[in-house]
Amino acid sequence: MIDTLRLTAEEASGLLERGEVSPAELHAAYLGAIEERDGELNAYLRTVAELDGEGVPIAFKDLISTRGVETTAGSRILSGYTPVFDATVATRCREAGLPLLGKTNMDEFAMGSSTENSGFGPTRNPWDPERVPGGSSGGSAAAVAAGLAPWALGSDTGGSVKQPAALCGVVGLRPTYGTVSRYGILAFASSLDQIGPLTKTVRDCALLYRTIAGRDPCDSTTVDLPGPVELPEGEDLRRVRIGLPRQMLELEGIEPGVARAVESALDLARELGAEVAECELPRSVEYGLPCYYLIAPAEASSNLARYDGVRYGLRVDEAWELDAMYERTRDAGFGDEPKRRIMLGTYALSAGYYEAYYGQAQKVRTLIRREHEAVFECFDLIASATSPTVAFPLGAKTQNPLAMYASDLLTIPSNLAGLPGLSIPCGLADALPVGLQLIGPQFSENLLFRAGHALEQALAFDAVPARLAGAAT
Numbered sequence: 001m002i003d004t005l006r007l008t009a010e011e012a013s014g015l016l017e018r019g020e021v022s023p024a025e026l027h028a029a030y031l032g033a034i035e036e037r038d039g040e041l042n043a044y045l046r047t048v049a050e051l052d053g054e055g056v057p058i059a060f061k062d063l064i065s066t067r068g069v070e071t072t073a074g075s076r077i078l079s080g081y082t083p084v085f086d087a088t089v090a091t092r093c094r095e096a097g098l099p100l101l102g103k104t105n106m107d108e109f110a111m112g113s114s115t116e117n118s119g120f121g122p123t124r125n126p127w128d129p130e131r132v133p134g135g136s137s138g139g140s141a142a143a144v145a146a147g148l149a150p151w152a153l154g155s156d157t158g159g160s161v162k163q164p165a166a167l168c169g170v171v172g173l174r175p176t177y178g179t180v181s182r183y184g185i186l187a188f189a190s191s192l193d194q195i196g197p198l199t200k201t202v203r204d205c206a207l208l209y210r211t212i213a214g215r216d217p218c219d220s221t222t223v224d225l226p227g228p229v230e231l232p233e234g235e236d237l238r239r240v241r242i243g244l245p246r247q248m249l250e251l252e253g254i255e256p257g258v259a260r261a262v263e264s265a266l267d268l269a270r271e272l273g274a275e276v277a278e279c280e281l282p283r284s285v286e287y288g289l290p291c292y293y294l295i296a297p298a299e300a301s302s303n304l305a306r307y308d309g310v311r312y313g314l315r316v317d318e319a320w321e322l323d324a325m326y327e328r329t330r331d332a333g334f335g336d337e338p339k340r341r342i343m344l345g346t347y348a349l350s351a352g353y354y355e356a357y358y359g360q361a362q363k364v365r366t367l368i369r370r371e372h373e374a375v376f377e378c379f380d381l382i383a384s385a386t387s388p389t390v391a392f393p394l395g396a397k398t399q400n401p402l403a404m405y406a407s408d409l410l411t412i413p414s415n416l417a418g419l420p421g422l423s424i425p426c427g428l429a430d431a432l433p434v435g436l437q438l439i440g441p442q443f444s445e446n447l448l449f450r451a452g453h454a455l456e457q458a459l460a461f462d463a464v465p466a467r468l469a470g471a472a473t
């Protein structure tokens with residue numbers, strides 16, 4: 001019997017190498033776990049029964065194009081859309097022999113922080129099914145936490161890998177912008193979108209990052225990595241200088257249990273030899289959210305213009321008149337959040353407002369990047385909570401978009417600066433997982449993995465949701 005709840009990708013790969021399980025048995029074990037537990041969780045939008053690789057199976061967020069497998073970005077407007085090509089990350093996983101387990105649920109077009117904006121029903125948190133898994137990569141995070149996939153890919157524009165990783169008690173990496181190809185990803189905000197791994201351990205995260213990262217001629221924003229991706233081994237943090245942005249520590253709305261778990265993780269970091277001291281990111285924290293909510297909707301309004309009923313997915317065309325077909329298709333196909341953002345973004349880009357909104361936000365973005373660069377003159381890493389709160393109850397924020405947006409207050413600033421960020425589970429508050437966010441300079445993934453791994457060993461967090469721990473399959 002394979003215990004998918006606890007099995008890491010690295011362990012699964014060991015089982016395969018030693019011939020202790022066959023690729024088919026491993027794949028079937030996960031499909032069995034999905035059959036058993038996903039009725040409650042709704043982490044998957046669809047599974048893939050046939051085995052198309054000999055390695056450790058993987059799940060993809062449903063905005064990664066997969067040849068011959070329906071891809072909807074969580075939107076009804078793409079119901080029935082089956083890509084004729086693979087995204088580059090899918091090709092790389094295929095070439096590495098990783099068979100696809102299925103496509104995971106998400107907020108529609110990755111707009112959201114709870115997976116409740118999915119056009120196909122919310123995903124539930126494996127730690128407490130009355131609560132959200134975070135978002136927008138909530139399906140991928142929940143799948144890994146519940147043992148329904150050994151590892152998964154998500155996407156992170158403003159926090160959509162890091163925040164659900166935190167809320168589900170798994171590891172999530174948002175890579176440096178430009179290290180992972182966006183070719184074949186259904187675009188939300190192109191200057192921010194990055195694909196990243198969700199895994200049980202930091203080493204698994206490094207392995208998967210190594211598989212997907214690198215220059216891709218099909219995405220001109222990608223670059224060669226400065227060096228090979230190293231698997232972390234060390235267990236100390238000697239000579240690592242960690243900055244704690246005072247404005248993030250003092251943020252209103254941080255739950256006391258979250259603050260406590262992060263503090264004790266940092267105490268542990270000190271014991272491992274790190275130098276921990278306060279630093280300053282005043283503009284990033286104050287202006288990050290408003291800046292993001294101009295840039296991201298502006299880019300989204302442009303990217304989503306292509307969903308008009310002509311080429312992809314849904315078409316509502318009883319009128320047989322082109323403009324009416326566009327309008328009806330978009331009205332019926334998009335949910336409230338994409339509509340809200342298309343309107344905001346179109347407004348921010350319109351003649352007469354462009355400079356005041358989009359142009360101004362770009363300038364603020366530059367300030368945020370410089371503020372981070374200044375901190376990295378004195379520190380190697382920046383640490384904070386990943387999310388101000390633990391997983392919240394379903395429905396708690398659906399009527400209040402601003403409260404939902406505030407979930408990403410701590411993840412957005414470094415994303416605007418193009419920097420990599422790792423979230424690792426650092427403890428529990430009210431029996432729910434808390435995430436620690438580590439941010440590094442561009443291309444510092446190896447350092448993030450090394451620090452994350454050292455802390456992970458010292459923290460010894462049990463990543464199996466308590467309510468599932470008894471029912472191991």
Ligand code: GLN
Pocket residue numbers: 110111112113135136155156157158159160161188296405408
């Ligand atoms: N929650 C943020 C938003 O709704 C970030 C989403 C993301 O990173 N895709 O835009």
